[in-house]
Amino acid sequence: MIDLKQVDAIIEKWNTDPDFVIEMMQDVQDEFRYIPKEALERIADRTDKPRGKLFHIATFYNAFSLEPRGIKEIQVCMGTACYVKGAPEILAALERELGIRSGETTPDGKFSLLEVRCLGCCGIAPVITIGNEVIAEVRPSQVSNLISSYCKS
Amino acid sequence: MNTNAIDRLKTLLESSAGYASDTAVSLTVHLGTCGIAAGAGKTLEAVKTYHTSGSVQSIELKSSGCAGLCSYEPMVSVSRNGEQPVMYLNVTEDKVNDLFDCIRGLRTAEECHLQAITHDDPFYFKQQTVVFTNRGLIDPESLDDALASGAYEGLASILDDMDPAEVITEITKSGLRGRGGGGFPAGVKWSSCVSASERTGGIPVIVCNADEGDPGAYMDRSILESDPHSIIEGMAIGAYAIGADEGYIYIRKEYPLAMEILEKAIQQALERNLLGKAILGTDFSFDIVIHRGAGAFVCGDSSALMTSMSGMPGEPRAKYIHTVESGYKGRPTVLNNVETLANVPRIITRGAEWFASIGTGDVSENPWNGSSGTKVFSLVGDIRNAGLVEIPMGITLREIIFDIGGGIPDEKEFKAVQTGGPSGGVLPAEKLDLAVDFDTLTEAGSMMGSGGMIVMDDETCMVQIARYFIDFLQDESCGKCTPCREGLVAIRLILDRIIEGDGKDGDIELLEEYGRIMNESSLCALGQTAANPVLSTIRYFRDEYETHIRDRKCKAGKCKALIEYNIIADNCTGCTLCAKNCPADAIEGILKEPHVIDQEKCIRCGMCREVCNFNAVEVL
Numbered sequence: 001m002i003d004l005k006q007v008d009a010i011i012e013k014w015n016t017d018p019d020f021v022i023e024m025m026q027d028v029q030d031e032f033r034y035i036p037k038e039a040l041e042r043i044a045d046r047t048d049k050p051r052g053k054l055f056h057i058a059t060f061y062n063a064f065s066l067e068p069r070g071i072k073e074i075q076v077c078m079g080t081a082c083y084v085k086g087a088p089e090i091l092a093a094l095e096r097e098l099g100i101r102s103g104e105t106t107p108d109g110k111f112s113l114l115e116v117r118c119l120g121c122c123g124i125a126p127v128i129t130i131g132n133e134v135i136a137e138v139r140p141s142q143v144s145n146l147i148s149s150y151c152k153s
Numbered sequence: 154m155n156t157n158a159i160d161r162l163k164t165l166l167e168s169s170a171g172y173a174s175d176t177a178v179s180l181t182v183h184l185g186t187c188g189i190a191a192g193a194g195k196t197l198e199a200v201k202t203y204h205t206s207g208s209v210q211s212i213e214l215k216s217s218g219c220a221g222l223c224s225y226e227p228m229v230s231v232s233r234n235g236e237q238p239v240m241y242l243n244v245t246e247d248k249v250n251d252l253f254d255c256i257r258g259l260r261t262a263e264e265c266h267l268q269a270i271t272h273d274d275p276f277y278f279k280q281q282t283v284v285f286t287n288r289g290l291i292d293p294e295s296l297d298d299a300l301a302s303g304a305y306e307g308l309a310s311i312l313d314d315m316d317p318a319e320v321i322t323e324i325t326k327s328g329l330r331g332r333g334g335g336g337f338p339a340g341v342k343w344s345s346c347v348s349a350s351e352r353t354g355g356i357p358v359i360v361c362n363a364d365e366g367d368p369g370a371y372m373d374r375s376i377l378e379s380d381p382h383s384i385i386e387g388m389a390i391g392a393y394a395i396g397a398d399e400g401y402i403y404i405r406k407e408y409p410l411a412m413e414i415l416e417k418a419i420q421q422a423l424e425r426n427l428l429g430k431a432i433l434g435t436d437f438s439f440d441i442v443i444h445r446g447a448g449a450f451v452c453g454d455s456s457a458l459m460t461s462m463s464g465m466p467g468e469p470r471a472k473y474i475h476t477v478e479s480g481y482k483g484r485p486t487v488l489n490n491v492e493t494l495a496n497v498p499r500i501i502t503r504g505a506e507w508f509a510s511i512g513t514g515d516v517s518e519n520p521w522n523g524s525s526g527t528k529v530f531s532l533v534g535d536i537r538n539a540g541l542v543e544i545p546m547g548i549t550l551r552e553i554i555f556d557i558g559g560g561i562p563d564e565k566e567f568k569a570v571q572t573g574g575p576s577g578g579v580l581p582a583e584k585l586d587l588a589v590d591f592d593t594l595t596e597a598g599s600m601m602g603s604g605g606m607i608v609m610d611d612e613t614c615m616v617q618i619a620r621y622f623i624d625f626l627q628d629e630s631c632g633k634c635t636p637c638r639e640g641l642v643a644i645r646l647i648l649d650r651i652i653e654g655d656g657k658d659g660d661i662e663l664l665e666e667y668g669r670i671m672n673e674s675s676l677c678a679l680g681q682t683a684a685n686p687v688l689s690t691i692r693y694f695r696d697e698y699e700t701h702i703r704d705r706k707c708k709a710g711k712c713k714a715l716i717e718y719n720i721i722a723d724n725c726t727g728c729t730l731c732a733k734n735c736p737a738d739a740i741e742g743i744l745k746e747p748h749v750i751d752q753e754k755c756i757r758c759g760m761c762r763e764v765c766n767f768n769a770v771e772v773l
Binding site: 018019020021022023025026047049053056057060061062063064078079080081083084085089092093096116117118119120121122123124125127134135136139140141 | 186187189190191222223224226365366367368369370371374406407408444445447448449450461462463464465466467468531533534535539540541571574605607609613618621622625629631734736758759760763764
């Protein structure tokens with residue numbers, strides 16, 4: 001069970017305004033690393049929105065996940081510049097290194113591997129982010145060291 | 154009409170600290186998202202540490218947004234006695250001591266192994282800055298800096314001297330067209346909104362589209378991060394012109410720094426009465442609310458964006474009635490892109506004629522007659538000087554890519570340039586002399602779009618590029634209309650089989666047929682233009698599709714099913730590096746003897762080629 005007080009605090013931060021349910025859900029996603037069912041229902045009930053509509057929103061936008069994501073999210077930018085500069089090879093190297101496919105979370109819950117649409121850092125492509133850190137001009141051969149340095153920290 | 158807004162602004166300016174200080178030497182660390190990713194935050198820390206250690210305390214330290222040359226971040230600018238700055242490239246934290254030696258004249262830049270350029274460098278020389286006037290000069294978190302650079306002068310002057318209709322006329326005469334991709338004249342849009350409001354009685358609203366979704370384009374992020382007040386002022390001018398007192402900025406959540414800077418700027422503007430009630434003592438009131446996008450490309454469509462702003466899934470609707478008549482919550486809504494709005498204050502302060510004199514065509518009578526002003530492009534991909542470039546409309550692709558961008562690195566050849574994002578297309582070498590403006594690029598089968606310009610070298614496979622965009626659009630299609638939803642799947646299947654080496658005769662024609670149907674029958678621009686990347690690659694690189702289908706070969710060496718990696722025995726020194734790095738254990742050989750790849754085990758990941766220091770791995 002999650003602490004619904006945290007969800008209530010988020011809802012109240014946005015004045016329980018139904019126009020801001022997407023923002024509320026983003027904050028829930030940031031807080032819990034996914035959108036728990038109870039949180040979705042709480043937002044629906046308090047903003048007078050149908051639960052089905054919020055489920056629609058949760059599955060429509062890329063930012064949301066209904067499954068818990070890892071402690072560190074690894075985002076591989078798949079913008080055009082990154083693609084041209086070898087992002088698919090970096091994704092493949094990360095999949096091999098972590099033993100999971102894109103979109104999955106490692107069994108120990110440490111890492112989630114995600115593809116994202118353009119992080120807007122095209123001048124230093126290809127880029128990935130690990131947590132909040134943006135890593136520039138990544139080469140597939142660096143991936144192994146990158147992951148092990150994050151495992152240690 | 155009021156007559157005191159300018160005076161109030163002057164009072165504000167006099168009471169502010171300003172950025173034109175008397176210090177002989179000032180040092181600016183550029184802290185855009187790209188810069189921070191490259192280590193600019195650590196550089197700033199190292200600079201501060203050195204600075205507090207004494208001896209250089211007369212140097213003024215500053216931080217500002219991106220300076221544009223992203224591939225050489227972190228960048229530090231040094232300005233002496235207000236002269237034009239010298240920009241030091243790749244100043245990572247370990248080079249800060251060298252940098253100060255350089256500034257103090259103890260050693261030259263060359264001796265310190267620091268690369269230094271000025272605005273006379275080819276990268277900057279051909280650029281013309283309108284939107285980026287303040288880039289790298291002001292601190293985006295300081296309203297004082299913005300005011301000293303002339304921010305809000307445009308707003309104050311219209312509040313004093315122009316009525317709303319005059320503002321619209323001025324913007325129409327300038328020829329300003331939408332920078333987000335549509336190219337629709339901003340003044341005409343504003344004027345339609347006023348008519349709709351008069352007709353229906355709906356209260357108008359202005360929305361800034363900062364949901365920069367085109368992969369490969371990031372100028373809006375940079376504008377928001379380096380000069381947020383230009384957007385606030387542009388929106389306020391627009392609001393005054395259309396009679397709105399409410400504005401919204403719809404910004405992607407993927408841009409946390411831009412959002413933080415923008416929120417702060419709005420707060421500062423409110424505190425100094427540049428937003429909010431009775432702005433600058435006049436009877437004009439205007440507020441801005443931020444809405445965060447949640448990652449949906451289709452929200453670039455006006456109706457989808459406005460649906461999303463109401464806390465709903467961002468699905469577009471048919472545009473029998475435009476959003477300018479019935480948009481956000483059924484009200485007449487002006488939707489302008491970030492770069493468009495950033496141009497507005499400059500047009501007001503410097504005049505429509507000045508703006509119209511830049512660019513192509515004569516827009517004085519009709520804004521559709523040309524492309525006036527400048528456009529910011531994100532010049533990225535296989536290019537030496539990657540970054541954001543602002544150029545006058547009408548210069549050629551060749552000037553942008555080879556003069557400003559410095560051409561293709563690593564002794565490779567130029568193959569194509571992709572413009573316009575997923576709705577755009579690719580253009581080959583024979584189109585390099587095209588003048589860049591709204592209409593010329595569209596005629597050539599691509600489009601200007603929001604300004605992404607991705608350069609590709611001869612190791613880029615055009616079929617894969619087409620599939621990349623179709624994959625993107627298939628993911629981002631909202632699924633509401635059949636031609637887009639099903640058409641993308643059908644195209645994807647064909648491209649997949651061509652790439653896998655199972656292409657059939659007639660596949661190319663089938664792709665063209667699907668593309669035509671989608672163009673004619675999809676609901677919104679996403680579906681109508683979705684086949685453009687396929688159609689333009691077929692138009693200019695048909696032979697490459699044919700080679701894939703008939704000869705089962707990928708000339709660019711990218712399609713895994715159609716290539717083999719091979720070690721050239723003559724070049725191989727037997728260093729074993731490739732074997733150590735091979736994730737599939739497919740490379741055999743003993744130390745100091747040429748190695749061999751086991752084709753059965755090889756997964757064609759290319760790791761061996763990447764790590765080889767002797768150019769011994771080739772693609773067949």
